[in-house]
Amino acid sequence: MRLQVKGVCFSYGSVAVLEDVTFKVEPGEVLGIVGPNGSGKSTLLRLLARVLRPRLGTIFLDGKSLANLRGREVGRYLGYVPPPGNGQAFSCTVLEAVLQGRRPHLTWGVSQRDLAVVSQALAYLGLTGMEDRQLHELSSGQRQKVFIARALAQEPEVFLLDEPTATLDVRYQLEVLALMRELAKSYGRVVIVVLHDLNLAGRYTDRLLLLYQGCIFAAGVPKAVLTPENIKMVYGIEAAVNESPWGLQVIPVAPVNYLK
Numbered sequence: 596m597r598l599q600v601k602g603v604c605f606s607y608g609s610v611a612v613l614e615d616v617t618f619k620v621e622p623g624e625v626l627g628i629v630g631p632n633g634s635g636k637s638t639l640l641r642l643l644a645r646v647l648r649p650r651l652g653t654i655f656l657d658g659k660s661l662a663n664l665r666g667r668e669v670g671r672y673l674g675y676v677p678p679p680g681n682g683q684a685f686s687c688t689v690l691e692a693v694l695q696g697r698r699p700h701l702t703w704g705v706s707q708r709d710l711a712v713v714s715q716a717l718a719y720l721g722l723t724g725m726e727d728r729q730l731h732e733l734s735s736g737q738r739q740k741v742f743i744a745r746a747l748a749q750e751p752e753v754f755l756l757d758e759p760t761a762t763l764d765v766r767y768q769l770e771v772l773a774l775m776r777e778l779a780k781s782y783g784r785v786v787i788v789v790l791h792d793l794n795l796a797g798r799y800t801d802r803l804l805l806l807y808q809g810c811i812f813a814a815g816v817p818k819a820v821l822t823p824e825n826i827k828m829v830y831g832i833e834a835a836v837n838e839s840p841w842g843l844q845v846i847p848v849a850p851v852n853y854l855k
């Protein structure tokens with residue numbers, strides 16, 4: 596499914612947060628969104644997930660405006676994983692939470708296939724055996740895995756992940772991003788992922804949007820976006836950027852004003 600964003604602007608009340616954001620993502624692509632705190636990354640993802648509506652501009656899925664989709668279509672097309680710790684403290688078991696991902700697909704109750712998909716999603720995230728645990732009794736990383744498993748179980752065309760790796764240990768940071776790449780490359784899904792870790796952004800994405808004060812400051816392949824100059828302008832730090840056998844390596848050195 597192709598996703599197109601055309602001239603999107605958004606404000607919270609009278610405060611403009613996104614200005615004239617335009618880009619597109621093709622099936623099979625992993626798009627990363629990076630940028631400093633408050634630059635508008637989460638807001639952009641919430642607009643793509645139709646949690647928020649643009650003030651101006653349009654978001655298209657295969658040429659159809661997102662605004663015109665029915666609720667069930669939104670659930671089938673878009674799998675949204677909110678950032679860790681964002682109003683997710685409702686009380687249910689791990690199994691119930693992941694099963695919720697099947698809701699857009701359910702017809703007459705839960706089928707064997709629904710259970711098989713859920714069980715595979717749990718296994719991918721190393722959650723097998725934790726099905727009966729209560730969500731509020733889990734560690735924040737375990738809870739984050741549950742929300743990622745729920746999005747996997749949803750089998751959406753487009754994955755929208757807001758800092759999915761922020762609370763995960765290094766192994767699962769790699770597991771989750773490798774799995775998302777695989778879903779894009781082998782199954783033609785679109786993956787859009789907000790990341791703070793520039794090394795992960797450099798390694799696991801095909802293209803990056805670098806947001807700055809609500810605008811796209813740079814867009815393109817990671818090597819073109821994650822330059823020391825761009826990083827300095829946007830984050831105010833000196834950084835060393837090297838090519839490594841595993842992809843781009845970004846070493847944040849120090850805030851610019853500390854070096855004077």
Ligand SMILES: Nc1ncnc2c1ncn2[C@@H]1O[C@H](COP(=O)(O)OP(=O)(O)OP(=O)(O)O)[C@@H](O)[C@H]1O
Pocket residue numbers: 607612630631632633634635636637638639
């Ligand atoms: N519900 C809200 N009401 C009013 N302003 C908001 C709301 N949510 C976010 N903002 C503001 O909108 C701007 C963009 O916020 P957003 O959460 O999209 O940024 P972000 O790039 O995801 O930041 P971070 O890296 O800190 O998660 C910020 O200035 C923020 O204070």
